[in-house]
Amino acid sequence: MKSLPYFNKREMRKIAGFEFELTRNITIGQYVPTGSIIHRMDPRIKLAVFTLLVISMAICDTYVGNFLALMFACLLFYISRIPISYGLSGVKPAIPFILLLALLQLLFYSEVASGGEVLLDYGFIHITTDSIRLVIVSALRFIEIIFISSVLTLSTSTTQITHGMESLLRPLRTVKFPVHEFALIITIALRFVPTFALEMEKMMKAQASRGAEFGTGAWWRIVQRTKDVFPIIIPLFNVAMSRAEDLVLAMESRCYVPGRERSVSKKYKPSRTDYAALMFCIAFAIVLLTFPFPY
Known part of the structure; x- marks a missing residue:
């Protein structure tokens, strides 16, 4: 009897399609209604x-300071009743870029972070304790901002983001700034992130079924993985243009006119909880910016 072919764990994951599940790793632009106190806050x-x-x-x-900020971002996931795995899945696609950024900062930012104790001085490589701190702090900042952005979009619908942003920017109307159009553009851009991820996932699976090499290289081989994505850039651009055209037709069919004053079906009124959360975050931000942390 002929024995079945042996597949290692990575090959089994590729056959099962896990290498192409991009939507699992995209948290920005998606909305998860859990009914938490953060979901009920004024946008x-x-x-x-x-x-x-x-x-x-x-x-x-x-x-x-950055460790406290990271813990605070994780606390927001807990309060919003959203699994922390959502935040970690959003960081996963950015790991190669974080490592590349860390390497560039370590090698070429010696003039910016030239203070501290010298750890390595060889040719153009000049690594100090300050440059190490710059690399670690920059990576933590990147992760913190991804976590905070994920909590915002996972707990706020696109309609709420549009109305909230338009309300905050309303004073700019005095200088003829297109507040509503700007808020709409930002909202559409956020909403299209998971849409494009889904379209890219479909294209990668279709190309892989035709023998294209996707997901075969190790995650740290950034150049190879970038070359693998090149064949789907043009099709993805065509899909983006098609989606944009469909959106324009849908807005025109609903008689949308840019610059025209529009009514709002729901008016938001901040509660005491909203003001308390705002005061707490202001105090936390002041601590991060002014408190003399030892390290």
């Missing part, structure tokens, strides 16, 4: 808190 408060946290995390340059 304007959530957008203000998101902006405040991102700015404070981007400025904080200490180990302890």
Whole structure:
């Protein structure tokens, strides 16, 4: 009797399609209704808190501060009743870029982070304790911002994001800024992220069924994996244009006119919980920016 072919774990995952499950690793732009207190918050408060946290995390340059920010981002997942695995799956596609960014900072940012104790000095490579801190802090910032962005989009629908952003930017109408159009563009861009991921997943599976090499290289072989994606860039661009045309026709069929004043079916009113959450996040941001952490 002829024996069955042996497949290792990686080959079995590829046969099962796990190498092409891109939608599992895309958290930005999706909405998971769990009914948590974060889901019930005013979208304007959530957008203000998101902006405040991102700015404070981007400025904080200490180990302890970024560790506290990472723990706070994980706490937001717990409060919103969203599994932390969603946040980790959103970080997974960014790991090669984080490693590449870390390598470039370590090798070519010696002039920016030239202080501290010298660990390695060979040719153009000049590694110090400050450059190591720059690499670690930058990676933590990247992960924190992905976590915060995931919590925002997973707990807020696209309609709420549009109305919240338009309400926050309403004072800019005095200088003739197209507030509604800008909010709509940002919302559509967020909503199309999982849509394009799904289309790309379909194309990769179709190309792999025809013998294309997808998912065969190790995850750290960035150049090879980038070359594997090249054949689907043009088809994906065509799909994007087709989707955009369908969206335009749908908006025109509903008599959408840019610049025209539009009514709102639901008006948001912040509660005491919303104000308390805003005050707490402001205090947390102040601590991150002003407290003299030892490390």
